[in-house]
Amino acid sequence: MEVVSSLLSGFAIALQPLNLVYCFLGVLAGTLIGVLPGIGPVAGVAMLIPFSFGMSATTAMIMMAGIYYGAMYGGSTTSILVNLPGESASVVTCLDGYALARQGRAGAALGMAAFASFIAGTVGVVGLMLLAQPVAALGLRFGPPETFALTFLALTLVTGLVGASPAKGIAAAAFGMLLGMVGLDPMSSDERFTFGALHLADGLSFISVSVGLFAVAEVLESVERNERITLYKERISNLLPTAADWLASRGALWRGTVVGFLVGVLPGAGATIASMLAYALERRVSRHPERFGHGAIEGVAAPEGANNAATAGALVPLLTLGIPGSGTTAVMLGALMIHGLRPGPLLFEQHPDFVWGVIASMYVGNVLLLILNLPLVGLWARLLRVPQSVLLPLIMSFSVTGVFAVNNSVTEVGVMLVFGVVGYAMRKGGFPAAPVVLALVLTPLMETALQQSLQMSHGSFAIFFTRPIAATLVVVGLASLALPAVRGVARWLRPPPVGTQPGF
Numbered sequence: 001m002e003v004v005s006s007l008l009s010g011f012a013i014a015l016q017p018l019n020l021v022y023c024f025l026g027v028l029a030g031t032l033i034g035v036l037p038g039i040g041p042v043a044g045v046a047m048l049i050p051f052s053f054g055m056s057a058t059t060a061m062i063m064m065a066g067i068y069y070g071a072m073y074g075g076s077t078t079s080i081l082v083n084l085p086g087e088s089a090s091v092v093t094c095l096d097g098y099a100l101a102r103q104g105r106a107g108a109a110l111g112m113a114a115f116a117s118f119i120a121g122t123v124g125v126v127g128l129m130l131l132a133q134p135v136a137a138l139g140l141r142f143g144p145p146e147t148f149a150l151t152f153l154a155l156t157l158v159t160g161l162v163g164a165s166p167a168k169g170i171a172a173a174a175f176g177m178l179l180g181m182v183g184l185d186p187m188s189s190d191e192r193f194t195f196g197a198l199h200l201a202d203g204l205s206f207i208s209v210s211v212g213l214f215a216v217a218e219v220l221e222s223v224e225r226n227e228r229i230t231l232y233k234e235r236i237s238n239l240l241p242t243a244a245d246w247l248a249s250r251g252a253l254w255r256g257t258v259v260g261f262l263v264g265v266l267p268g269a270g271a272t273i274a275s276m277l278a279y280a281l282e283r284r285v286s287r288h289p290e291r292f293g294h295g296a297i298e299g300v301a302a303p304e305g306a307n308n309a310a311t312a313g314a315l316v317p318l319l320t321l322g323i324p325g326s327g328t329t330a331v332m333l334g335a336l337m338i339h340g341l342r343p344g345p346l347l348f349e350q351h352p353d354f355v356w357g358v359i360a361s362m363y364v365g366n367v368l369l370l371i372l373n374l375p376l377v378g379l380w381a382r383l384l385r386v387p388q389s390v391l392l393p394l395i396m397s398f399s400v401t402g403v404f405a406v407n408n409s410v411t412e413v414g415v416m417l418v419f420g421v422v423g424y425a426m427r428k429g430g431f432p433a434a435p436v437v438l439a440l441v442l443t444p445l446m447e448t449a450l451q452q453s454l455q456m457s458h459g460s461f462a463i464f465f466t467r468p469i470a471a472t473l474v475v476v477g478l479a480s481l482a483l484p485a486v487r488g489v490a491r492w493l494r495p496p497p498v499g500t501q502p503g504f
Helices: 002-014 017-035 040-052 057-082 093-102 106-139 144-161 166-180 206-225 243-265 270-285 298-321 327-338 352-373 377-383 388-407 410-429 434-456 468-493
Strands: none
Touching: 002 017, 002 106, 002 352, 017 040, 017 057, 017 352, 040 057, 040 206, 040 327, 040 388, 057 093, 057 106, 057 298, 057 327, 057 352, 093 106, 093 298, 106 243, 106 298, 106 352, 144 434, 144 468, 166 434, 206 327, 206 388, 206 410, 206 434, 243 270, 243 298, 270 298, 298 327, 298 352, 327 434, 388 410
16 A cells, blocks of 8 residues: 555656656657667767756656657667667567568557557556565665675676677776776775866766767767668558457567566666567567568567566666666666765655656656657658758757756867767777766766775675675676686587588
8 A cells, every 4th residue: 555655646746747748758859769760768868968957856857767768669660660770679679570561561560569668668667666665675784895796796797788798898897987986086085097187076977978978979870871761651551450469469568578677677788688588588489480580560569568668677776776777777877866866775765756756757658658659650750751961960969068068068078079989989899888887877886885895894805795695796796707708618618510620
């Protein structure tokens, strides 16, 4: 009953006219970000954070969350119509969504994507509502050693799960940790890596860094690619899936939702991995796996359900433990700190109106998205006609304006441009950017917890192995770091297949 009463009070906050307007604007902007190829929710949230500074923390979070899960809805449109994912979590949707479009069933594919997103998003919010407080209660048992161990685990998980190469993920996280150490030491206030520059004393602004790494780098890469989008030219109709479509997708919807939510809770995994795992699982359990890739409707339902459930799952560690579950929630964590809130176990006790207002707004936002997506499919398709010569300058204009507005500082714009070049170079080298942002946000917290823990133990690292929760988290983190190396050694020691040795 306590959860129900808290949720009802949350609806009273979420349905306030101002919050309702910003929820609508958030999901509308998120859908647009998902539809337009290449921007993605991380860059979208980062670009729009500066415009939230005049809002309350609750209103700002409602808008940012709307952008986050709205982008998951919108990303399927380009995947289905032009075989070009609007954001990375919709990559798998291309496989069967575009095949259905070529068969003249684009409407059914778009409708199934919208309904799957709505169902999974709503169920994911239920999971967030039910799990958040128990996880927060567990978090109250956390001291500095447990906090350090948890941040360490988050970093090791994201480096192993993001990108094709674990070594490059670790290198990206190490680079992010180095950036996070710029400024004053949290305990002694000694300057580090500032090189005498006063504006670096407070550290690097995560907004400038994240907008540079994602938005500016994407613009640079898009200019280099100079891709032309081939539009789906037929009239889109019959948006409601048939009874046969629902029958084929009934299991895929629920399996995708469960996989997406559980993967979303895991720090660093994110919606992209959730959608890929859901698609792989669906193909494995299907009685006709040969249909996948050739227009299987469940090949749309499973990944679209998974990526929307993952957005709700990613908010569980963010709100309860202060640990981002994805690159987007890492940006949101920094934004909440700017608004004076520190996500963690005490958030539910100290700011219940904020937490339940945001949770209730996600129910409202999912309904708004369903209403928006089905009637406006034709409009979203026409938006794909916006030429790059117009779209890319608009992205740069929003980026420069937003970053400058943080501190009214041209220096921040310079930092953004520098990291835009850095992000472009990282993409060319195959280095993922998400671990950089995650490490930049987590390093100050991790370093403070480490120093406090060592003070508690008089300099002994044994404190991380004598406390059960901390020891478990550290061991899991070390195992996640060691696993790629173990697999590499195993592949090296494995004898080559018969017939591949010289002379055969």
